[in-house]
Amino acid sequence: SAVISQKPSRDICQRGTSLTIQCQVDSQVTMMFWYRQQPGQSLTLIATANQGSEATYESGFVIDKFPISRPNLTFSTLTVSNMSPEDSSIYLCSVLKKARENTEAFFGQGTRLTVV
């Protein structure tokens, strides 16, 4: 399995500011992802965090708004830039880890962001 630690677990931020969320995994993983879960909605993939290169963003998400770093195989950060109330969501880090003959996705507890 993989144990994922996300920080902060929650925050209340002023509009126009930026917040950086950290994701630390207890072992090396190849694939790391960032998801957004807006209130009452499902999870939407923001981007795949690539180690040593630029993140791969999904349609509707751009690097200027959600810059991502992946300096090594156990750590990644997601920044929510120039926040507005519409950015209020839960942000989740996810990793893929090989478990026996299969690969399984593991999720962090999430960061609950409220923008006021």
Added chain:
Amino acid sequence: AQSVTQLGSHVSVSEGALVLLRCNYSSSVPPYLFWYVQYPNQGLQLLLKYTSAATLVKGINGFEAEFKKSETSFHLTKPSAHMSDAAEYFCAVTRNQGGKLIFGQGTELSVKP
């Protein structure tokens, strides 16, 4: 492109009753399918997954799901609901085991005493 549709954003059952949460998928390639549960203020926990082995998959907490290719479905069931089953349930699909997950809209399960 791949997608999943969960029928019913809210499902309410009585304690001890059958739980049935519906999931239909769309995929141009053989899919890998998953069910996740999210308890309040917690992350996602894997309930079970289908990876082209047995079509009837048993998961944790007494849940199981059956992959039906002809119906493009992967419905989640549990014979007898417990109060502790109250949570949000997400169906997800991916092209391969190393790929990104595409989630359904989620179904909130309520269990009445």
